[in-house]
Amino acid sequence: MSEEFLKVAHAAREAAAELAPLPRAAKDRALRAIADALVAGAKEIIEANALDVDRAREGGTSEAMIDRLRLDEDRIEAIAQAVRDIADLPDPVGEVVRGSTLPNGLELRQLRVPLGVIGIIYEGRPNVTVDGAALCLKSGNAVMLRGSSSAYSSNTALVAIMQAALEPTEVPSGAVQLVPGLTRDSVKELMRARGLVDVLIPRGGASLINSVVEESTVPVIETGVGNCHVYVDADADLDLGVEILLNAKAQRPSVCNAAETLLVHADVAERFLPRALAALKEAGVTVHADPGMAVHGEVVPATEEDFFTEYLSLDIAAAVVGSLEEAVAHIRKYGSGHTDAIVTRSQGAARRFVQLVDSAAVAVNASTRFTDGGEFGFGAEIGISTQKLHARGPMGLPELTSTKWVYTGEGHLRTSTGTVIPACGG
Amino acid sequence: MSEEFLKVAHAAREAAAELAPLPRAAKDRALRAIADALVAGAKEIIEANALDVDRAREGGTSEAMIDRLRLDEDRIEAIAQAVRDIADLPDPVGEVVRGSTLPNGLELRQLRVPLGVIGIIYEGRPNVTVDGAALCLKSGNAVMLRGSSSAYSSNTALVAIMQAALEPTEVPSGAVQLVPGLTRDSVKELMRARGLVDVLIPRGGASLINSVVEESTVPVIETGVGNCHVYVDADADLDLGVEILLNAKAQRPSVCNAAETLLVHADVAERFLPRALAALKEAGVTVHADPGMAVHGEVVPATEEDFFTEYLSLDIAAAVVGSLEEAVAHIRKYGSGHTDAIVTRSQGAARRFVQLVDSAAVAVNASTRFTDGGEFGFGAEIGISTQKLHARGPMGLPELTSTKWVYTGEGHLRTSTGTVIPACGG
Structure with missing residues (x-):
């Protein structure tokens, strides 16, 4: 040195x-x-x-x-x-x-x-x-x-x-x-x-x-690296899903708690995606997805790399998943362990998502944008x-x-020797 | 791999x-x-x-x-x-x-x-x-x-x-x-x-x-590396000092919370050391110290290396220090940040030692041997x-x-953008 x-x-x-x-x-x-x-x-x-x-x-x-x-x-x-x-x-x-x-x-x-x-x-x-x-x-x-x-x-x-x-x-x-x-x-x-x-x-x-x-x-x-997900569950309130998605993606796209990937349960894909894609388009967001999603709205073709990407811009990757477990597996594989959100009316689905997603923060029916020292009341971050x-x-x-x-005694001496074979030393 | x-x-x-x-x-x-x-x-x-x-x-x-x-x-x-x-x-x-x-x-x-x-x-x-x-x-x-x-x-x-x-x-x-x-x-x-x-x-x-x-x-x-110190202060109860020293060194010498160095304030060295050295000798402990200490009892000559050493055996390094601050400086320089003890009747000296010693545990009028998950009531370690x-x-x-x-809402969206320049992202 x-x-x-x-x-x-x-x-x-x-x-x-x-x-x-x-x-x-x-x-x-x-x-x-x-x-x-x-x-x-x-x-x-x-x-x-x-x-x-x-x-x-x-x-x-x-x-x-x-x-x-x-x-x-x-x-x-x-x-x-x-x-x-x-x-x-x-x-x-x-x-x-x-x-x-x-x-x-x-x-x-x-x-x-x-x-x-x-x-x-x-x-x-x-x-x-x-x-x-x-x-x-x-x-x-x-x-x-x-x-x-x-x-x-x-x-x-x-x-x-x-x-x-x-x-x-x-x-x-x-x-x-x-x-x-x-x-x-x-x-x-x-x-x-x-x-x-x-x-x-x-x-x-x-x-x-x-x-x-x-x-x-x-x-x-x-x-600070945030590849955050919004998962819209089979039991989601779809109005809420669109609102949370837009807030998570577009309210401030350049920060780590902004969403970078949308996952939609197959059961609601047909009802949810046309509205979501239209809303994202109106907000100026480019959606990167499998070309098959184009039947529901405007998308550009995604590669696997897109799902690993922290865009920090008006871009989002999107995919349809067959189950909550598949959504969790996707998040485990591609996510960065920052913040992932579920939108659902099901108590069971929320509980399971919270248990299985291994990230610093898990949001239930709330935007990923709340993962923030200021929002959590820390005063500084x-x-x-x-x-x-x-x-x-x-x-x-x-x-x-x-x-x-710190331990304080008045001449305290140890009398037990502890375990036969200690964790440390000789 | x-x-x-x-x-x-x-x-x-x-x-x-x-x-x-x-x-x-x-x-x-x-x-x-x-x-x-x-x-x-x-x-x-x-x-x-x-x-x-x-x-x-x-x-x-x-x-x-x-x-x-x-x-x-x-x-x-x-x-x-x-x-x-x-x-x-x-x-x-x-x-x-x-x-x-x-x-x-x-x-x-x-x-x-x-x-x-x-x-x-x-x-x-x-x-x-x-x-x-x-x-x-x-x-x-x-x-x-x-x-x-x-x-x-x-x-x-x-x-x-x-x-x-x-x-x-x-x-x-x-x-x-x-x-x-x-x-x-x-x-x-x-x-x-x-x-x-x-x-x-x-x-x-x-x-x-x-x-x-x-x-x-x-x-x-x-x-687990423990180069632990016992510091006998100018205001120490010397009987207690001998007891704590012996317990810390000899009750189980092979473990990381056993003492490896004795530091004695110069003001009490003449009264404390003859008794301490005699007690250590009787317990079979070899004392490594400056040859000058031999006027008080049996010692073998120490090199600087001794003060860095975790003996894990019936050996101890010993030195006389001019002040509590000198003891702290010695501990900061040679210690491993495990456990260091002060023996003193002075509330002020205890407070100062606790504040200044930067170790995982600081013991006041107690043996270093108590730094242990079992003793702390953890049940396992x-x-x-x-x-x-x-x-x-x-x-x-x-x-x-x-x-x-985990945060749970009912469609919560963030409205504030947060700090002008965030800690993360773009």
Whole structure:
């Protein structure tokens, strides 16, 4: 590892140890100082951002991507407000998750504690630089930020302003670190920094996430790939089916909880599909399906690849299934384990679908779009985990913590030896 | 991956999907059938085990290792009883972890669900084959077992008996799988089976665990390495200090929650060390320390390596520290994040030690030996996690589960679009 990287990683580690025991009030003061500094430094940030935008434009980046990269006063105010909102949330650290007095009188408590140092690898959105830092600080963690090289000037300015804002506060300024360097090497260093970095959270598209998962020795929390399904059951209220389908697909097509595949039970296909296809067409959605579906409305031919695809656009794959079990098998095979919905009036079908679908969230007679930290009442969200370990579904502040067992006695000694052959040791 | 491995992995995956929704009663019946079959098959198991024992003896394996490998009727009865005890435990699956009705009327619940397929990589203890399988089945998971090649005959017999016992039950017999092959290749296959295996739990010594952590793309839960400390504070009750030290070191030296290092505050070193060293000597413990400590009693010279060492024997490293903060720094540098104890009468010192020590468990005026699933009241333990993600400290049945969000509406559609720039997607 480069000396430059190690310097930053060790600084983050030291800051994490200082930050972990701080009370909520100290962290909130620091977050408000950051918010104020961002607003005060808007001019500086916009100037740095202009360098990134110019470079992107020269490089032929699409206007949509440039729009994501671009910062202006309104956006900086919104970013600062999000930091203030995070300051207003309860502190997860110190929460007693479980606790009891053991039969021998030992007082046992399981407490929430910070994870330590969190690495965030993300794409060209400079708002993640601030949002990620604020969520980590609030949960008592130091953060190492590795954004896209396309936003390097913006990120450098944002981190400098945040560090300067922390200077007079109790939160050590080293708790926010930008991973140095613009090349892929610095991503690799972050992924191999086991022991220095406690967890990596990649935020972005599927290819970014997959490469981190493949190469990292630091534990990873996968987030955000959503190939979500809406299954219209034989017993569905078809009006409701059309409404939920349209909301799930078209209300905001570019996000991970938008639907990407429609599955229809064969028993209702003839009644449902003509209405569904007409409604999708009117909403500007292209339907990718077996050409046989064209008898019910407008479709373009689908390949198997379509069913694996997270379009994030006004496109949807569609198929007819012979049974609920076939729908579940389809979801297991092609889905990403994010959110899958059933539309049905049958209590039995709903129960079975909930039991059999192995995803972070299962929706019954509701749009997939509700799988969201804000909608769930978390107040903030670092991403939506599609993995099974540690956190699954929308991740709020508690998901950025670990726990620690504390037991207090008055000279308690163990008398039993335990199992003949223990799980550990010699 | 070899066809043989893939066949077994796919069988486990299919069985996991069938097993996940089964109610507790079905799983308990299957576990009792396994317990009965093990007792009934004792002769067969002992014959297979004799092959392993003979091979080990010819290979010059130590008698201590052979003792761990050896099975007899009493041990098989104890193994079967452990399976019955696991059947008696509550089922973690289906527990509602959190739940609420959202302001829009959507009913939100977070349910415990099985992880799916759990891989266990372990050393020459055939009891882990049964114990690991029973814990996984009870928590609704299929299991892929990869024991030491030294126990391959025993493990083959045990798995065959368990699979046959499952045949007439509702639990699919494919839910218990022995990873085929005796070479390191099959361990590699298990470690690279991301998407087929949901989590890997290595059970054994530090080198096994480190190699799995380094090479695995499947998420790993680290268990069991314990370099535990006893810190005797300036305000300690010294009688209590000697008792806790002796219990933590010598009550069962071969396990991960035994103490490996003594740290003594300089203010009490002169009064504490003569008594502590004498008591340790009487218990047969060798003390590794700076030769300067020899003025207080018998020590052998320590190198820095001693402070990193998990002895698992009647050895302990010892050092004098200038302050509580120095003790914490020592623990952070040399410890393994398992369990660290403070002996003190000072409420302030205890509070500070608990806040600053970043370990799975912190003991106040109690022996480190209490960090144990049995002592904590979990009823069973798959290991003690020393990592921060997912589970930390003793792991019981709930730690072998994930969660799933379920939300139920009556045609709920989302109307807000959420944050301007979402955490996911386009």
